[in-house]
Amino acid sequence: MKVCTHRGLLMAVLTRNEHCPPHVHVGSSDWEARLEFSFWHDGVRLMDVVPVHRQPTVAVLEGLRQALRTPAHLRRARVCWWQAVQSVCLVNQLWDQEAGEVAAPQDKRPGARLIEAAAFDAQRYRTMLQLKGARSPVEIAL
Template identity: 45%
Template sequence: MRVGAYKGYVISVFLRDEHCPPHVHVRGKAWDARFRFSFLDGQVELWDVDPERRRPPTAVLEGIRKAIMQRHYLARARRIWWERLRTVCLANHSWDWEADEVLPGLIIQRGVYVIAHARHDVVGQKTILNLVRAPGFVEIDL
């Protein structure tokens, strides 16, 4: 599903056989690139280019990355991912209550809680984490 475009390159979320982490696809004439995004912050990073030998100039990839980081494109990518795939890809991770951050993996220690369920609030532009045995839930403003 189309998210947007940058200088003729179409930015899309594929809906069939998709997998975590959240990402978008961009196709060039002789290459495909994937860019990861998050339901925790506004960062976007280049994940990979295939085939690597046909990699476009760094300036092109950086321009695409910055385009995806625009608030409206990132909000659309998150909405499509959430509405179609029903995941924010935070299952089997933990939340450090003191540091206010997600930690990879299931961690059992004081102040760290397993993420039982996470969802995206499209209207409020938030990620909501429900935690196992935590004193409350977590809302992350995007």
């Protein structure tokens, strides 16, 4: 699914055999990169580029990262990912309410709770987390 284009390069969420973490694919005939995004914060990071010996310049990769970070493109990426994968890739992670962030289970943060279920509400543009032992879900406005 097309998310956007940047300098003639198509960023897309693939619809078959996708896997966590949420990401888009972008590339040329010489290379392919994956950019990771999240359903709980607005950061975007470069996951990888293959083959490494043909990767584009740092400026090109940073331009792609910044393009995906724009609110409209990030919204489109999240909607496409949710439609294709039906996962926000947060189950079995920890939610640290005090810090307002996701933590890995091995972090064992005091007071952090296990995320038992998670979903994306595209209409309200929110991520919903059901925490172990909690009566109501945590809503993250994106």
